[in-house]
Amino acid sequence: MIEIIFLGTGSAVPTVRRNHPSIFLKYKNENILFDCGEGTQRQFRKAKLNPCKLTRLFISHWHGDHVLGIPGLLQTLALNNYQKTLEVYGPRGTKQFMERIMGLFIHTGKINIKIHEIDKENVFENEDIKIIAEKMMHGTETLAYSFIEKDRIRLDKNKLKKLKLPSGPMIGKLKQGKDIVVDGKKIKASSLIYKQNGKKVAIVLDTKKNENILKLAKDSDLLICEATYFDEEEMAEEYKHLTVKQAGEIAKKSKCKKLVLMHLSQKYENKEKEFLGMARKYFNNTVIAEDLMKIEVQ
DSSP, X not given: OEEEEEEEOOOSSOOSSOOSOEEEEEETTEEEEEOOOTTHHHHHHHTTOOGGGOOEEEOSXXXXXXXXXXXXXXXXXXXXXXXXXXXXXXXXXXXXXXXXHHHTSOXXXXXXXXXXXXXXXXXXXXXXXEEEEEEOOSSSXXXXXXXXXXXXXXXXXXXXXXXXXXXXXXXXXXXXXXXXXXTTEEXXXXXXXXXXXXXXXXXXXXXXXXXXXXXXXXXXXXXXXXXXXSSOHHHHHHHXXXXXXXXXXXXXXXXXXXXXXXXXXXXXXXXXXXXXXXHHHHOSSEEEOOTTOEEEEO
């Protein structure tokens, strides 16, 4: 199961209801933060999350509303005896920006940080997951990310129960797709195994419309997408953001299963019904994110 917690869902200017952008993703032993807007360390507390379990930080771009929470978060980790190495990923320039932002403060304590500047599509991979990135268009080096759970080979438990196979090496061989012999009878692995498709979560923040969004979001189970403007496409083009209409169209074309909108401009704080109505004209399964909202993908 992939668990998503929206720590901040606002845009460049926060509101009473919405903190600056930050998305927390939990999967098995991974606790990943996508962007870290100002006040994120406090949002951890509100969400009853332990920041010291954080494993990775992915940065979409270096505009202030997406990164000004980094110094405070790092100090919180240091003061709470953070024992891991925080893996930080971001677009070209991230090392220089991290050095600058760290040099502005007298920090209490120190933690281990490893910085990765992303210059390829496949950003991180292990036996369970992979995270890919695509370049966006926002007037500065900007990335969007997809968190992808790998497909898994599963054994049909009901069929296994009927065969009364003992646990041990034979079960392991079946999982590997190898046939086994029990009491002189051959049991084909193909009759017991099936593929469980992995889940995919795409996160697209701060960009104008471009082809890479569809590439990244294709067939996602959950698409989290910015929708800074309502229908002002000329303004969206000028400031390199998306409208809610464009987000709905992207969701439909990408064949995602669910769309979550965030990063709405502060001026639309009381017009969310209109936003949702517009999005649902193009993609019905749409919701608007709220701070501390949780979504499970399973």
